[in-house]
Amino acid sequence: MNFIGRKEELTRIRDMLNTRDQSVALLYGRRRVGKTELLQKAMHDSGLRGIYYECRESSEASNTEALSEIISDVFGIPGLSFSSFPLALKFLFEQATTEPLIVIIDEYPFLRNVVAGCDSELQVLIDTYRNTSSLKLFLSGSYIETMKQLMSYDNPLYGRADVKIDLQPMDYFESSLFYPSFSPEDKVRLYSVFGGIPYYNQMISEKKSVRQNLIDLLVKRGATLENEVDIYLQGELSKLENANEAFSAIAKGKSRFSDILSQSHIESSSALSAVLDRLTRMGVVEKLAPINDPSNKRKTGYYIADNMTLFHYKYLFRYSSQRAVMDPDVFFDRYIASDFEEQFVPKQFEVICKQYLIRQNRTGNPEEPFWAIGKYYYDLPAERRNGEFDVVTEDDRGYTFYEVKFRKAPVTAEMVREEIEQVNATGLNCYRYAFFSRSGFAGDVPEDIIKIELKDLYTKP
Numbered sequence: 001m002n003f004i005g006r007k008e009e010l011t012r013i014r015d016m017l018n019t020r021d022q023s024v025a026l027l028y029g030r031r032r033v034g035k036t037e038l039l040q041k042a043m044h045d046s047g048l049r050g051i052y053y054e055c056r057e058s059s060e061a062s063n064t065e066a067l068s069e070i071i072s073d074v075f076g077i078p079g080l081s082f083s084s085f086p087l088a089l090k091f092l093f094e095q096a097t098t099e100p101l102i103v104i105i106d107e108y109p110f111l112r113n114v115v116a117g118c119d120s121e122l123q124v125l126i127d128t129y130r131n132t133s134s135l136k137l138f139l140s141g142s143y144i145e146t147m148k149q150l151m152s153y154d155n156p157l158y159g160r161a162d163v164k165i166d167l168q169p170m171d172y173f174e175s176s177l178f179y180p181s182f183s184p185e186d187k188v189r190l191y192s193v194f195g196g197i198p199y200y201n202q203m204i205s206e207k208k209s210v211r212q213n214l215i216d217l218l219v220k221r222g223a224t225l226e227n228e229v230d231i232y233l234q235g236e237l238s239k240l241e242n243a244n245e246a247f248s249a250i251a252k253g254k255s256r257f258s259d260i261l262s263q264s265h266i267e268s269s270s271a272l273s274a275v276l277d278r279l280t281r282m283g284v285v286e287k288l289a290p291i292n293d294p295s296n297k298r299k300t301g302y303y304i305a306d307n308m309t310l311f312h313y314k315y316l317f318r319y320s321s322q323r324a325v326m327d328p329d330v331f332f333d334r335y336i337a338s339d340f341e342e343q344f345v346p347k348q349f350e351v352i353c354k355q356y357l358i359r360q361n362r363t364g365n366p367e368e369p370f371w372a373i374g375k376y377y378y379d380l381p382a383e384r385r386n387g388e389f390d391v392v393t394e395d396d397r398g399y400t401f402y403e404v405k406f407r408k409a410p411v412t413a414e415m416v417r418e419e420i421e422q423v424n425a426t427g428l429n430c431y432r433y434a435f436f437s438r439s440g441f442a443g444d445v446p447e448d449i450i451k452i453e454l455k456d457l458y459t460k461p
């Protein structure tokens with residue numbers, strides 16, 4: 001398969017590789033997000049001699065022996081054997097004084113656990129060879145908190161990284177390049193579940209329907225990705241009980257802290273706060289406040305940011321007993337199909353539309369570039385009701401309201417009029433109104449309304 005996406009990250013890495021100076025890069029991101037593929041692609045394209053080593057969850061001696069063998073192969077020096085991992089690295093720094101050399105240490109947190117003073121040893125090498133070596137050193141890891149510690153002021157490696165890349169999941173557009181033959185509607189459905197994780201997206205078969213891909217990859221017993229969410233979370237969390245409770249409550253539509261606490265069986269607010277904070281740092285939960293009141297904690301909501309995690313807890317975890325004894329097709333039709341099409345995908349379509357707007361904004365396409373996008377909270381005490389508008393942008397001229405429709409029928413002038421009246425009734429003062437529509441627009445929609453069709457989202461800006 002051809003390498004897909006990551007143009008911005010590749011450019012940053014290539015710029016680093018094109019210098020003659022010694023450089024250090026930190027690359028981190030969640031499991032399966034494509035760190036290894038990105039680094040290997042950059043190394044391959046550079047034409048430079050390179051060493052790629054993936055650290056093992058084993059002893060220093062085992063890691064040193066494995067790296068020694070790779071160095072022997074790359075440099076054609078049989079029988080090389082180093083007595084410690086730092087000495088093996090010193091050899092590579094020394095080699096880079098005569099030729100540019102790429103060294104990738106993948107899953108670096110494993111190494112830190114077994115090499116005493118690993119960060120300090122590496123800091124000494126970086127400083128010693130700073131002005132004489134052309135080594136391009138990459139430290140990569142999936143344990144995000146550990147990797148971020150390398151940038152903290154009290155860490156020996158503080159200030160040594162020339163490039164830092166927090167590799168995020170791809171957006172809907174780059175993800176769709178993994179399955180180009182699907183219709184725009186099906187691309188939305190696939191992204192709604194598999195999100196922007198390349199490892200998942202490369203498993204999607206264009207010879208199968210969306211339904212069959214979901215069943216084969218996630219729903220049936222022994223499915224390829226059946227345990228993927230559990231494995232990822234178990235690698236990051238010592239205990240899953242409270243995480244399961246929090247995820248289950250959020251998947252049922254609870255977003256406010258108090259609602260999650262009351263819906264779950266977590267014993268205390270401090271315990272819930274701890275697990276939500278950890279999940280947020282991991283990037284699987286996002287904490288969002290309305291753009292018109294960002295400091296109000298009562299209006300802040302928690303949402304599952306990882307699509308497959310949301311699908312897992314909304315359907316597979318919730319109905320695990322039924323799934324264990326039912327035919328996968330019958331289970332899908334009874335517990336997933338209807339809600340998936342009528343609730344799950346339309347909600348995820350809102351996320352896609354936000355990503356589209358951000359893509360457009362970054363390329364300078366909007367007449368008025370916005371500087372905030374998110375939910376808008378309104379409160380009507382006299383009517384004893386409040387609520388949120390899910391997609392609103394703010395720029396120098398004011399607010400733009402976006403209504404997102406993932407429905408079979410086209411948007412009509414009457415629907416537009418009703419939506420605008422509802423917005424006006426809340427006191428939200430917008431200078432523009434826009435509508436996203438899966439099925440296009442009827443001919444009588446006013447000209448001053450911004451109209452964005454589904455096909456427009458998959459047209460490269």
